[in-house]
Amino acid sequence: MLKRKEKWFWGLVVAIEAVLFYSSSMTYKQQTSVPFLEKYLKNEPFKNNISNIGFHYGGKYQSLKNDGYYHFVEFFVRKGAHFSIYLLLGVCLCLALYSYFKGNNFLRMFIPWLVTTGLAAFDEFHQGLTGGRTPLVDDVILDSAGALTGIIILMSVLYVINHFRKHNKKSL
Secondary structure, three states, X not given: OOOHHHHHHHHHHHHHHHHHHHHHOOOHHHHOOHHHHHHHOOOOOOHHHHOOOEEEEOOEEEEHHHHOHHHHHHHHHHHHHHHHHHXXXXXXXXXXXXXXXXXXXXXXXXXXXXXHHHHHHHHHHHHHOXXXXXXXXXHHHHHHHHHXXXXXXXXXXXXXXXXXXXXXXHHO
């Protein structure tokens, strides 16, 4: 039987996956945030600060000059969302699977990271079936890095909590 906490984490995993599936079913035009950014960032804040930033991502050179202010800002919003949602997914999967790998912290980290990376690859494949969207290996790498970051943070926090619990039991 699943513990009550595990059910919650599995529920969150399913909910996150449903959001990701829905999102990757939408065309770029359906989910672009450029009109929102144009409305609320009319003064183009921090434009001077980001004007010299440029890098290659997904086979394209990303920069303010190439993309324009709103599309360049949207790029960071979208990639931040990628990283964040997979960080959360990695954490939820790690917590859902935590009790299955008692005493083996490597598997407690590796299996959720591997599953999350596979889900990211599937999401990109699904995105490729959607019109006007391009699946990118770079996004799978970014998603995987987000998941790994979340899992490492979670396991570090759990380690510290367990360390203090053991220390407090010894001092009683």
